[in-house]
Amino acid sequence: xxxxxxxxxxxxxxxxxxxxxxxxxxxxGWTCISCTCSESVSMLLExxxxxxxxxxxxxxxxxxxxxxxxxxxxxxxxxxxxxHYGGGSGLIWAEIKSALALR
Numbered sequence: 156x157x158x159x160x161x162x163x164x165x166x167x168x169x170x171x172x173x174x175x176x177x178x179x180x181x182x183x184g185w186t187c188i189s190c191t192c193s194e195s196v197s198m199l200l201e202x203x204x205x206x207x208x209x210x211x212x213x214x215x216x217x218x219x220x221x222x223x224x225x226x227x228x229x230x231x232x233x234x235x236x237x238x239h240y241g242g243g244s245g246l247i248w249a250e251i252k253s254a255l256a257l258r
Contacts, residue, residue, distance in 0.1 A: 160207045162251065163199050164189045165223065167214025175212055178244045179251070193219040197226040200234070208251055210237045 162179055164187050166172035172189045179187040188199055193215060200206055209227060211220060227234050235254035239247050 160185045162187045162208045164210040166212030193222050196223050200230050208235050
C-alpha cells in the first residue's frame, strides 16, 4: 500500500495497546491513534475524519463493542472494524489489509 493509512486502536490494557500501536506503525505509511475506552472512539472519529479502520483489541465488553459499532455507523459506515485478540505482527497487518480490501 502506497498511501497513508490512519487507524484507531482501542484496547483496555494500555500495555497491549502500546504494542498494537507500535506494530501498526512499523508498516510503512501507517499511523495509529491508540485509546483505552470506547467513549474516546467517537471523539477521535469526529476529530479525524480520515480514519481508515478501527482496530478493537482485548478487554472490551460486548456492550462496549456494540457501542463502537453504533458510533461508527452514525458517523461513517465505511470504516471497517477489525477485531484482534492476539497473534504476531503478520496477523495484525493481514487483518487490517483484508478488512480494507473488502470495503
